[in-house]
Amino acid sequence: MIESFLMTGVLGVVILRTQGRLKPPPREACVVAWGLTLLVALTAAIGVWDLINPKLVGQTYLLDVYSALHQWTWIAAFLMTNLSFALVRSARRFHMVVGGALLALALLTTLLHAAGVRFIDYSQFYSFRGYYRPHGILLTPLEAGLGGLLGWAWGLAWGVQQGGRRIAGLLLTGLSTAVVYLTFSRSAWVGQGTALLVGFLFARSRKALWVPLLVTLATFLLCSVGLPLGWQRGVYAAQGDASVQNRLVLWQQFPALLIRYPFGIREESAHTIEEYMAAGSMVNFYLDMGGQYGVLPLVLLLWLVSMLLRRVWHWGQHGMLAGTWGLGVIASVVCLIFMNPSWDSLAVALLGGFWGMVSAMEVKPDAPPRLHPD
Amino acid sequence: MQPLKRCLLILVYILFTGRLGLSEDSFLLQTVVQALQKRESFFAHCSITWDAQIEVIDYPLENPESFLRALEQWDRQRLDAEITSEAKEEFLQKAQQTHRCRYQTTITVMRSESITSIRFEEGRSCENGYIKTVPIYILCDDKQGYSVIYGTGIHAGSDGEPQIWVFSHSSPVPLNGASGTQFIYPTDWAFLANFSILNVAGLNKKNAWRIIKQTHSEVILEAELDGGAVYSNPRRFRVGLSKQHGYAPSWMEEYSPAKIAANNKVYYQSFPTIKIKVLAWRKVGRFWMPQSWERVKQLGKEMRKAIRISHMERRIINLHFLNFEKNKIKKDFPVRTTVLDFRLCGTDIPYGNVSEVAEERVVSYRWDGDLPSLDRLEQMARQQALAQRKPPTLAFQWMLRLVQWGIPLLLIAVGLYWWWRTRRS
Numbered sequence: 071m072i073e074s075f076l077m078t079g080v081l082g083v084v085i086l087r088t089q090g091r092l093k094p095p096p097r098e099a100c101v102v103a104w105g106l107t108l109l110v111a112l113t114a115a116i117g118v119w120d121l122i123n124p125k126l127v128g129q130t131y132l133l134d135v136y137s138a139l140h141q142w143t144w145i146a147a148f149l150m151t152n153l154s155f156a157l158v159r160s161a162r163r164f165h166m167v168v169g170g171a172l173l174a175l176a177l178l179t180t181l182l183h184a185a186g187v188r189f190i191d192y193s194q195f196y197s198f199r200g201y202y203r204p205h206g207i208l209l210t211p212l213e214a215g216l217g218g219l220l221g222w223a224w225g226l227a228w229g230v231q232q233g234g235r236r237i238a239g240l241l242l243t244g245l246s247t248a249v250v251y252l253t254f255s256r257s258a259w260v261g262q263g264t265a266l267l268v269g270f271l272f273a274r275s276r277k278a279l280w281v282p283l284l285v286t287l288a289t290f291l292l293c294s295v296g297l298p299l300g301w302q303r304g305v306y307a308a309q310g311d312a313s314v315q316n317r318l319v320l321w322q323q324f325p326a327l328l329i330r331y332p333f334g335i336r337e338e339s340a341h342t343i344e345e346y347m348a349a350g351s352m353v354n355f356y357l358d359m360g361g362q363y364g365v366l367p368l369v370l371l372l373w374l375v376s377m378l379l380r381r382v383w384h385w386g387q388h389g390m391l392a393g394t395w396g397l398g399v400i401a402s403v404v405c406l407i408f409m410n411p412s413w414d415s416l417a418v419a420l421l422g423g424f425w426g427m428v429s430a431m432e433v434k435p436d437a438p439p440r441l442h443p444d
Numbered sequence: 445m446q447p448l449k450r451c452l453l454i455l456v457y458i459l460f461t462g463r464l465g466l467s468e469d470s471f472l473l474q475t476v477v478q479a480l481q482k483r484e485s486f487f488a489h490c491s492i493t494w495d496a497q498i499e500v501i502d503y504p505l506e507n508p509e510s511f512l513r514a515l516e517q518w519d520r521q522r523l524d525a526e527i528t529s530e531a532k533e534e535f536l537q538k539a540q541q542t543h544r545c546r547y548q549t550t551i552t553v554m555r556s557e558s559i560t561s562i563r564f565e566e567g568r569s570c571e572n573g574y575i576k577t578v579p580i581y582i583l584c585d586d587k588q589g590y591s592v593i594y595g596t597g598i599h600a601g602s603d604g605e606p607q608i609w610v611f612s613h614s615s616p617v618p619l620n621g622a623s624g625t626q627f628i629y630p631t632d633w634a635f636l637a638n639f640s641i642l643n644v645a646g647l648n649k650k651n652a653w654r655i656i657k658q659t660h661s662e663v664i665l666e667a668e669l670d671g672g673a674v675y676s677n678p679r680r681f682r683v684g685l686s687k688q689h690g691y692a693p694s695w696m697e698e699y700s701p702a703k704i705a706a707n708n709k710v711y712y713q714s715f716p717t718i719k720i721k722v723l724a725w726r727k728v729g730r731f732w733m734p735q736s737w738e739r740v741k742q743l744g745k746e747m748r749k750a751i752r753i754s755h756m757e758r759r760i761i762n763l764h765f766l767n768f769e770k771n772k773i774k775k776d777f778p779v780r781t782t783v784l785d786f787r788l789c790g791t792d793i794p795y796g797n798v799s800e801v802a803e804e805r806v807v808s809y810r811w812d813g814d815l816p817s818l819d820r821l822e823q824m825a826r827q828q829a830l831a832q833r834k835p836p837t838l839a840f841q842w843m844l845r846l847v848q849w850g851i852p853l854l855l856i857a858v859g860l861y862w863w864w865r866t867r868r869s
């Protein structure tokens with residue numbers, strides 16, 4: 071119950087901050103933003119190290135530290151970038167450079183993994199009919215697909231600008247789309263497809279968006295011709311794919327679990343081991359929040375997400391650059407219906423950081439520019 | 445409108461096949477793939493019972509003295525036991541004789557959707573030896589990519605409780621509890637369960653198979669496998685598909701490497717390690733399946749002018765019973781049976797090498813009626829690792845709890861303070 075109230079409180083703070091009802095003085099914001107940065111960096115570093123050398127991390131107390139911290143990573147990353155992009159110039163630069171570099175590294179290693187170059191002695195292989203689904207330095211192809219979506223949004227936002235950024239942005243758009251395709255992550259495909267459709271609507275008021283959107287389509291088409299197996303995996307979803315069936319069974323159990331455990335399922339409160347195991351493995355970010363922390367955090371999370379989506383829609387309709395960045399939010403929000411990246415601290419830090427950055431962008435279309443996240 | 449429709453059709457074709465045109469060989473290969481796939485689907489719901497006569501022959505050792513010397517050298521390193529002179533004499537005597545062992549077993553294959561089970565029963569008499577009667581039960585789901593092996597004696601010692609072992613691929617499994625060499629390999633499934641031979645043993649990769657010869661009666665295909673999930677060494681497969689029998693495999697040969705050169709070039713033995721030949725056919729509906737088939741496995745060495753076979757195993761397998769009633773595959777192993785799940789260890793562990801895998805990746809749990817998903821298994825592995833570790837000290841646990849609750853409490857406190865300040869201003 072304590073965890074449920076703590077999560078409710080922190081989500082409440084995030085919502086108030088996103089609504090602009092918390093206006094901290096820059097100095098205090100600076101201290102909190104850098105403190106959260108340290109926290110996120112520590113958790114992500116342990117997470118990546120655990121992937122590279124699980125034996126060593128498992129033998130030390132680092133795993134306990136990670137277990138205590140990792141559940142807060144995405145919210146900490148959200149608040150961190152929200153504060154830094156709105157108020158703390160030094161932290162903003164740091165987050166842009168480090169976040170961008172990590173995202174680029176994740177994309178690059180996934181592409182190299184697809185080409186057969188391994189960086190990590192992966193303990194688990196994800197394959198479909200003989201094709202090894204790549205994930206680079208991220209935990210699974212699902213997280214790699216999510217990383218691809220964030221990279222794609224970054225590419226779009228640069229692609230609508232001028233000069234060198236435009237070329238780099240278009241290149242990034244293509245590469246990220248290729249990553250999304252190559253992971254065969256259907257959640258990422260659905261996310262990107264949805265965001266693409268919304269993007270075409272936004273392009274009516276921002277003409278420059280047409281080119282990166284067409285690059286996305288062309289890349290996806292090229293990948294489909296080169297590796298048509300991906301579509302067979304898509305079709306397999308409707309042909310009794312066990313991972314899909316497993317999700318459906320768990321989702322059907324969710325309402326009963328939520329009624330039985332309105333404050334979330336913890337190890338000590340669970341009646342059976344199956345119920346405890348179900349709490350963190352619904353393969354749905356939102357339902358997992360409900361399962362682990364109860365009704366209130368679930369409602370607040372959905373509120374936060376709907377608030378972000380409303381804003382992105384508003385920006386997009388008015389042809390603002392923030393709307394282009396927001397396509398990444400739309401894609402990831404849809405993608406998270408079919409996955410939960412919580413076990414991968416790097417992916418979750420990138421996701422939370424990205425949402426936090428977008429949430430700090432300007433709300434009013436006619437207001438003078440306050441910040442330039444790009 | 446017509447040209448547009450044609451363009452669209454071509455585009456869709458390219459999109460789904462990834463190619464622009466088909467050569468004659470590719471076309472034939474496509475036909476074969478489709479024919480075998482249809483045949484596999486036709487037998488998707490059936491139970492097949494086979495009677496197997498098995499003969500194992502161990503030929504005299506080529507140089508028993510040198511083998512004995514090696515044995516003595518190894519023996520000297522052990523302090524707890526020694527080989528007596530009587531034992532040495534007996535060994536030399538036995539090593540110069542041919543040993544034969546004959547027994548029969550019943551193999552029942554049950555296919556239901558993607559899950560196939562095989563059950564072996566009644567291992568019986570054996571000359572110069574003893575075969576223990578041990579039921580082994582295998583489940584294999586090729587689409588989900590796992591195999592489950594259940595039985596006593598194989599894993600837990602002859603008197604131990606039965607165990608369930610789970611692998612992330614179709615692992616070769618022993619034919620009986622006492623056997624060190626007699627295995628059921630994935631290629632056997634093509635004859636035992638009428639699987640498409642083009643899909644087994646990880647050979648379903650694009651362009652794995654090529655046509656090497658075609659006559660009026662058969663098509664001969666060849667594929668090579670560079671080790672991996674099922675075989676630790678490279679393998680070459682040759683299969684003859686009978687045109688008269690709807691491209692059903694009429695023979696199959698599996699070749700082991702004789703030598704692997706420094707540049708990774710593989711030189712294969714001239715004789716097949718495993719040779720399967722259909723002796724008689726049976727037509728079921730529109731499709732053909734073996735009524736009787738022979739499988740010969742030979743281990744040996746290639747000399748300059750001859751081949752020296754040291755071990756041979758011959759199985760004559762006859763169809764006993766075929767039933768097309770839709771039967772549900774039994775997965776009802778006794779609840780609370782110990783399960784050792786090797787799926788997190790990847791696809792590179794063959795059945796015989798389980799002792800080499802990292803201990804923390806083998807998840808142990810009790811059977812509750814179904815297999816956990818891979819995501820859940822990963823969580824169980826983490827929990828198992830945490831439980832097996834030395835528990836942290838009380839002070840450290842308190843510190844952790846402080847961090848776990850302190851961080852959100854601090855954030856909430858800061859948020860409340862900012863909110864109060866904002867409202868006041």
